Amino acid sequence: MSVQPGPTFKRYAANGVATVYAIPFLLLDAADLRITLNGAPVTSGFTLTGVGNPTSSCTFSAAPNGDLLFQQVMTFQRLADYQMNGDFLSKTINHDFDRLWLAVKQLNRDSGRALTVGVLEPEGIPSIPLKALRSQKLLGFSAAGDPVASSLTIEQIEQQPALALESAAAAKASADAAWVEANNAAGSASSANASKNAAAGSASAAAASAKSAADAGLQLGMSAWGYRLQPFAGFALDDGQELDRALYPDFAAAIDSGLWPRVTEAQWQADPSVRGCYVANSSPGKFRMRDLNGMSPGSVGATFLRGGGAAGNGVIRRDQIQDHDHAATAGWFLAEHPQYPAASGGSSNLRGAYFANVDPSSGALRTSPAQGKTGGAVRFGSETFPTHAQGGWMTRLFGVITPLGAAEANSLATSYAAMKSDIDNKLTPLWNNRLKTKRYGIYTLWTGSSGNGSLIALNDDVWNYETFVTVYSGGSNLMTVNGLRELAEFPAGTTMYIGSSTGNWTVCKFEDTGATRRLLRAVQYSGNGWINLYGTKLTE
Known part of the structure; x- marks a missing residue:
């Protein structure tokens, strides 16, 4: 009997009335069936009919009520033993092969519930950290996508919302204190109002003085040069640092x-x-x-600051020296000077009095400056700058800082809101993360027996499948076909050796002009050919 793709389980919402339930998958033996009701195994009180057929049924002596689940659970063992020159009956062979395929479907069902990587990561991923390293930690992934244990324990992560609430309470307490200060200030406002009328006569003169003071003072955005370790009040160093917009x-x-x-x-x-x-x-x-x-x-x-320039406001220009020429005139060696014929070049009392462009004895250009100039030794380095202090x-x-009030409380609340948002963005994915199960199906891609040079017309594009199996005609054993999906990545006409068993290789190439990877040319290189071809792929 053939084994068709499909599930190996069936779930019912039993209503306490119905006693007969269909089992829509192949059971070769009653021992291959597991029944549970509301999670508890059911081992008696029922009768199975139709075992060995594509579908069967279960009749309960008492109507079940609740979550009723039928599952194929086969024992991984082989009981058939073929004897030399013994009977080779189709019924026995079919039963033996059917158990193999049902076992494959069972494995596929169970492995589909595991956490897996995508089909574009055939390399897989490393194993999770050791038990001692992952104890009381959350599972995460490194920048390379490898499994790692979280740096914080579960207890520490669970404490984060409480710590955030504690900070919020402290911020609220500060805001409440600021509000009390504001109310006290309002009480003083009434007393200040009595003095307002008396000060009205001086308001005009005070306004004029205030304008003069404002004109003479530093305005927002003005620059100053000062001591790095103690910036002026209201100033921030121009170091290219980031500052909070809510604070300024x-x-x-x-x-x-x-x-x-x-x-x-x-x-x-x-x-x-x-x-x-x-x-x-x-x-x-x-x-x-x-x-x-x-x-x-x-x-x-x-940098220094200058007014104007060709580069534009805010653009920093590198240091440079204006283009210039060095002019030199003919000089004398001291020993050749008409007034001092006997003087030598090393005479200390006349050293540096003259400079010769060319050394008469060697003809080389003399380029060193004269000594004893009033400027002293030449200073040079990697920069060009005038005399300066650092x-x-x-x-x-900003201006004068006032006592804590509504403005500062708002700024504090803004910073707290940003902090809480950052915490929420980090914690929410941890709480909301769920594992999604994956199910694989087994599909027939081709039915037949491959011969030397035969053209195999597949039912579907092999790129849609992850693994492939066939029957090795030399031994009638189920074999994995290695390399078929890799061949699908190459252009049509590319030849590759495809292996299906030890010492058995088939030379294959796709001949699709439209690159649909359905027409496969197979040439036997050694061993025997294939009987049928099957592929597995995700069903959900």
């Missing part, structure tokens, strides 16, 4: 409006020459300072 909303808004040169984060990172510009949104909730101090990785170094450029981001 006025400055972030000024960047957004284009008051200062700005570029994108990608431009800032790729081109060090534009790091005199700001980045409005360098990462979620952040802006990036310009780098005038040369502190960011890959920067061109600390410090740190910084930019004014």
